[in-house]
Amino acid sequence: MSAAEISRLARGTLLPGFAGATAPRWLLDELEAGLGGVTLFAINGNVPGTEALAALNARLGKDATPLITIDEEGGDVTRLSGHLAASPYPGNAALGAADDPELTRRVYRSLGAELAEVGVNLNFAPSVDVNTAADNPVIGTRAFGSDPQLVARHAAAAVTGTQEAGVAACAKHFPGHGATVEDSHLGVPVVDADLALLERRELVPFRAAIEAGARAVMTAHLNLPEITGGVPATLSPAVITGLLRERLGYQGVIVTDALDMDGASGAIGIPEAAVRALCAGADLLCLGPREHEASVRAVLAAIEQAVRSGRLPAERLADAAARTGDLKRWLAGHSPAAVDRTAGLDAARRALRLTGGLPSWTGAPLVVELAASGNIAVGPTPWGLAPFAAETVRVQGAATEAGPLLERATGRGLVVVLRDAHRHEGQRALASALLAARPDAVLVEMGLPVWRPEGAVHLATYGAAEANARAAAERLGLVAA
CATH class of the missing domain: 3.40.50 (Rossmann fold)
Structure with missing residues (x-):
């Protein structure tokens, strides 16, 4: 494989952030050179309003076919307003309290329709974590609940609704962030669960999301000592390849949670975390809101060096590109749905x-x-x-x-x-x-x-x-x- 091809394949794994409401020249150049896509962040000023966002995303896709991703869960985690207004859709806890999967499907279909209208094609939602720790500082109302079966039926409904709107759903945070009282933005949370417990609890909704056809799954920066031996799940072959690919049989795109989070890169830096995540089996690397042009360059250099040294097989990059290509072909074959904001208020009332x-x-x-x-x-x-x-x-x-x-x-x-x-x-x-x-x-x-x-x-x-x-x-x- 030529150096140019390796460089293009490496770019195809990256989802950087960028500053402002217009596409910078460096980003447009990288997209033309094969960059996988971008992640939009309200804190970066990427979301000034729906019309401006639609124009931004149209420009991003003018000369390339990027994945345009966002964290739009509805409820407490909302980005489409640019943090200026609360969401018209309740979050997962309310949907779980109402416990009507068809209503959940309806809410996520409308939310997906709003994303499609502004050009977002991959949503980092739903959160399918089973929130068993009441004092969980980062999940809480983002989860459908604490019962694995309840979370599973709503996970499937959310995935189905999102993808009926022509937007790819991303079930997160694998293998489950609900049993910890630590925030992976700030460290490496520990989930003290063996495989048997994971099968009874955390993996139940992920299986349901996969069966519903989730086009993507996001990994979590968690330490599961019984399985990862101290390595964050995002960087662990035992989790990504062993659990998700082999045990659960998942064949779609695997994307990392933001690699700028301390749980992934605090001890080793983002370029090294990127290489380890790819070696473990991830296909797309969300770099985080602060990771712009310089970070893209550094990560690309690290990946290319890992391939040249034999540490990262070029075939692993080709495999990631094939899965990402399948996702883009799926997106090209789907039409958006209609926005139905009454679904949000209906669900909130019933909750x-x-x-x-x-x-x-x-x-x-x-x-x-x-x-x-x-x-x-x-x-x-x-x-x-x-x-x-x-x-x-x-x-x-x-x-x-x-x-x-x-x-x-x-x-x-x-x-x-x-x-x-x-x-x-x-x-x-x-x-x-x-x-x-x-x-x-x-x-x-x-x-x-x-x-x-x-x-x-x-x-x-x-x-x-x-x-x-x-x-x-x-x-x-x-x-x-």
Whole structure:
């Protein structure tokens, strides 16, 4: 195989990020030279609006046939608004709470249709992790639930719906990120599970997604000591080739989670992580939001050197190119579906869970939102009931804030909005102080409803998307249904 062919095949494995809402010259040149595609990131300014995004993606595809990828899960992980607005579609936790696979299929088909309209052809969704760790800092409401069979039926529905819209689905994060309390953006989480446990739990929804025809699967930067022996799954032949290819029989495209994450490259650097991932059996390398022209050059050099030294067989690159080519041919043969945003609100309404009876209020209640930091995957997307409430105040969440808030709420109703209160001691302390003085207050949990004070009126939305907020506001009588 010639050096030029090796270079082109190496480029075909890369999905870099880039800065801005227009395609830089270096990126267009790389696409013409065979670059696999790009990953769009709101934090890079790639998503200024739907019209501009459609124009950007049309330019990217003018002289090449790139994969244009994005993390658009709906719910709390949304990119299409550029982090300026919450999603009109609830996330997986709400869909799992509603537990209607046909509704999940409908939501993902509409979400896929919106992606197709702006030129995205590979969506890094759905998350099919089984969230068995309540304190999981990075999955949480991104999962359909904690029961493998429930997650499996919705995984299949989500894959089917997405691909009915002509967009390739990518089931993630293999072999399952739900049983850890660590974030792989910041380190290498450990999942203490042997193969038997994985078969009963983590692998169940991945099998369902594969059977539903998922065109891609994304790996996770996890250490499974019983299987990987300390190596992150993304870099482990035992996981990618042994588990996913051989045991599960998956023949589609395998893409890595972002290689700039510490869980993959913190100890070895991105170029080395790229080589190891390809050796392990990955086909596409998501480099991450900060990895632009210089990183592409460095990764290409590392891959080419690995081939020249015999460490990475050229046939491995050819195999990756063949799978990517199959994916592009599949995309060329599919037509988009129609957008159906009513599906999002329908699902959000059906996901609501009310404990206790709502009080009768005279006039508009005071809505108190307790600040909650998101994780890196979620980003700075706005959330809460403020768009639907007459008066809202957002506080940090500490028991010492109760006095002024109670005074402000004198003579009217009180709604306290939480987000993953089980993970935030300050939220629990302030909510408890407010409830002690105002037992008629209503708690609205917009994360996972793990913490529920006994006797409190509690409304769980299973997510903080715009659809979740509107559905909650309707139930509370803040807006008309």
